Amino acid sequence: MTKRRDFIVKSVLGLTAGITTGSINLSAEPSTPVTGSSIPAQPNWQNDPHWRKIKYGDWGGPGVSSQPGPMDKILLKDWAPNSLVITQETFVPKAKYPAIDSHVHVVAKTPADIADWVKTMDEVGIETSVVLTHPAIGDDFAKLVKIFKKAYPGRFELYCGVDFTNFEKNDYPKRVVEQLERCHEMGACGVGEIHDKGPGFTKDTSIPPNKRLHVDDERLDAFWEKCAELKMPVSLHVADHPSAWTPLDVFQERTPDYQHFSQYNRNVPSFDEMIEKRNKVLERHPNTIFIACHLGNQGHDLGTLEQAMQKYPNLYLDTSARDYELGRTPRSSAKFLNVYKDRIVFGTDMGRLKSMYQIHWRLLETDDEYIPGRVGWRYYGLDLPEATLKALYRDTAKKIFNI
Structure with missing residues (x-):
């Protein structure tokens, strides 16, 4: 455990003195001052029953009489509450079992950067990184094979991309299958990560909705079947966090960091419709x-x-970039991972910092509480049993990637 009491004393003293290190300077003005004429007048949400119910639940309120003060000027995007909770902090430098990171992108491109990445992998216990290279195909994919797979055998596996250009042409189904076969011959072990967050795989919202290429489009049927024949799993990103379909207002769940992912009021299918498109492909x-x-x-x-x-045995999951879902519901998440450990793989999707890997180990391997998170709420450790960790970290990935 770290000596958090010393840190807390320093933080509180810094706050009192107006020092911004590790805390918000309450005496400072907002980073972007606003005037009365620049934004519309806001309602007094404290008097809105629906707002109070969402904010306070059955507690009914904060338990004190709210009064105006310096914090009224703090913007949500600037708020970083410095918790005074003193609890166990476990440092986990290395994964309990040699791990396979099943979801990472091309986060290093030069020999020096890749060597540094491998050094970090050694230090934190990553045996193999599965690099999702989409949209790389052809010569672009061949170059990645050279600098990753051939330079570091066993340390990297590569997915290839998919070419969605000219998908409206009659030869597209045949052409995209042939591209897949060539990538497989070069060493691709899977396909992705390909995104259909709403506008379709091309992400081109100028295309009329009824002509977009979605995951359930029949023009991709031959491609999906070829993936099965070649034993190449497909990492598929369909829809997005459901908050992307809710208004960017006071009830928005996620912080302003994520507002650029918004699909609200855009000409795209709903969240449920996107999930249904995925399910159609799973069934077909x-x-x-x-x-x-x-x-x-x-x-x-x-x-x-x-x-x-339960309905689709060919549906697998990765945990990448959903630390906040696991960490805010630790008991139900742990139960879910325990039950489906043979169909869930560990992934990060957050770069290659050593600390990023290590905070994952803390989340999954310990029972620490109130762990700092990155979405505005705190996490709680899942304390997963050894059998689940072993499956999540490596066994399931080795099975589906044939490595």
């Missing part, structure tokens, strides 16, 4: 393994996700 192609990235964007609703896992 039962022999193809689809890894739904980010807990399938359903980590907020494990009950519904469990129904899909």
Whole structure:
């Protein structure tokens, strides 16, 4: 355990003195001052019953009489509450078992940077990183094979990309299958990460909705079948966190850091419609393994996700970039991972910092509480049993990637 008491004393003293290190300077003006004429007048939310119910639940309120003060000037995007909770802090330098990171992108491109990445992998216990290289195909993919797989055998596995250009042409189904076969011959072990967050795979909202290429488009059927034949799993990002379909107002769940992912009032299918498109593909192609990235964007609703896992045996998941879903519901998340450990793989999708890997080990391996998170709420350690950790970290990935 670290000596947090000393840190807390320093932080409180800094706050009193107006020092901003580790705390908000309450005596400072907002980073972007606003005038009365620059924004519309806001309602007094304290008097709104619906607002109070969402904010305070059955407690009914903060328990004190709210009064105006310096914090009224602090913007939500600047608020970083410095917790005074003193609790166990476990440092986990290395994964309990040699781990396979099943979701990382091309976060290093030069020989020096890749060597540094491998050094970090050694230090934190990552045996192999599965690099999702989409949209790399052809010569671009061949270059990545050279600098990753051939330079570091066994340390990197590579997914290839998919070419979605000219998908409206009659030869597209045949052409995209041939591209896949060439990438497989060069060493691709899977496909992705490919995104259909709403506008379709091309992300081009100028295309009329009825002509966009979505995951359930029949023009991709031959491609999905070829993936099954070649035993190449597909890492598929369908929809997004459901908050992307809710208004960017006082009730928005996620912080302003994520507002650029908003699909609200855009000409795209709803969240539920996107999930249904994914499910149609799962049903039409039962022999193809689809890894739904980010807990399938359903980590907020494990009950519904469990129904899909039970109905579609070819649905797999990765945990990448959903630390906040696991960490805010530790008991139900741990139960879910324990049950479906043979169909869930560990992934990060957050660069290659040593500390990033190590905070994952703390989240998954310890029972620490009130762990700082990155979405505005705190996490609680899942304290997973050894059998689940071993499956999550490596065994399931080795099975589906044939490594």
